[in-house]
Amino acid sequence: MKSECNCDWKGQHEVKVEYDSIEKCPKCNKAISPERLHAIVIEKDKGYWFYVSDFCSACKSVIITEYRLEADGRDRFDRIHRFNNSEFINSAPIIFQEEKFDEMIKKISSQFVKIYNQSLQAEKMGLDEIAGLGYRKSVEFLIKDFAIYENPDKVEEIKNTWMKVCIEKYIKNEQIKVLAERSDWIGNDEAHYIRKQENRDITDMKKFIKAMVYFIGMTLITEDAESMENKNNRG
Template sequence: MEKSVSLINNLNSNTRYLTYDAVEQCPICKAKIRPVHLAASLNTSDTASVFNYCHNCNETFITQYKVLRKDPKSSYYAVANIVYSEPNRFSKHVFDERIINLSPQFDKIYNQALAAESSMLDEIAGLGYRKALEFLIKDFAIHEHPNEKESIKVKPLAQCIKSYIANESITTLAERSAWIGNDEAHYIRKQEDRDVSDMKNFIQAIVYFIGMILITEDAASMTPKK
C-alpha cells in the first residue's frame, strides 16, 4: 500500500516529500492492518521514520525506512525498503501440550530464540534454535529409549540422531537442522544457501512428526471396552 507524505528534515527544518510502502502488519499485536499515518521525520540523508497508529490494538509504533533521493536537486524522495518497526513485541509460539510435556526445555529455549529473533538479534537466535533442537531430539530419544537416558544425555547430537532416532524423516530433518545450527556458531558457513529460516522450518517439521508418533502411542494405549 503506497503512500506519500511530507516530512521535516530534523537537521535543517526543510520539508521533503516521501513516497513509501506502508507496513501491513502491526509489530505490537501482529494483526494485518492499514495503519493510520500520524507523522513522519527525515532523520538523516538516507533514513526516515513514520509514526503510525493501529486500530486493532489502539497502539502507536514507528517504522524506520531506508530512503533514496531521486534527484539530488529535488525535494522528493523514494523509499528503498522498510528496515524495521518498533516496538516489536514478542509473540510466543504455542506448541502442542504433548511436545511441551515431552521436552519443556525445548519449548522454553525455542521461544527465547524466537524472542531474540523478534528483537533483530539474528546473529544469536540461530544458536538458540540449535540448542532447542538438541533438547527436543534428546528428550524424544530418551522417551523412545528410557534405559539409555544417561548415555543419550552425554552423546553429541549427531551421534544421538544416528544411534537413537529410527524415524527416517526425523533423522533427515534433525541432521540437516544441526548442520545449519552448527554454521551459526562458526566463522565460516558450510551451508551457504541455507539460513535460520530453513532450520526453523525443519524443526517445525520435526515437531509435527514427533507429535504424530506421540498421538499414535496414545491411540495404541487404548483397549477395547466390553
C-alpha cells in the same frame, strides 16, 4: 504499500520521501491501512533517517516505524529535496506472541519449548544471528529429550553424545531422523564461521522443527495406542 510524504527539512525547505508503509501492525498483527500521524527526516550517524508514526485503528495504538534513507534528488541549490530509496528498519511496539506446543511435547522437553520461544523472540526483534543459534540449541534439546524418553536406560549416554551420533543411534523413526539430521546441518552453519548449506537458512530449520514436533507427537500418540490392552477377546 508505496507511500509518499512531504517532510520539513531542518526548518529550511521540504523534502519528499518515498517509502513502503507498513501493512501489518507489529502490536496486534492485523493487516492495516495505516493512518499517518507524523513524519520526520533526521540526519545522524553519517546518514539520513525517516521516522513515521501511524495509527492502528484495530488496536488503537500508535506505531513508530524507522527507515534508513539515501538521498538521491538535489535541487538547483544542491539541497536534498527527494529521498527515493528507503530501507525499512523496524516498527514498534512489538508484542511477542509465543508459539504454542502440545502438552505432550512440553512434557517431554520443556527446555525445547523455552529455547524455541526465546529464539523466536530474538528473530522477531531482528536478531537473526542469535535466533539461528537458539533454534539449533532447541533442536538439540528436542531430539535428545525425545531420545531419552524412548531410551530411558541410556540417559547419561545420550546427554553426553554428539547430536549426529544421537540421531543415528537413538532415533528410530525415519522421518524424524532425516529432519533432525538436516536441521543439524543448517544449525552447524548458524554456529560456525563458514556456511556450507548456502541456500538454506533458519526459515528451513523452523519448517523442519515444526515437522519434527508433528512426527514426535504422532509417535507418542501411536505408542499410547499400542499400550492398550486387548480386552475384546475376553469371554
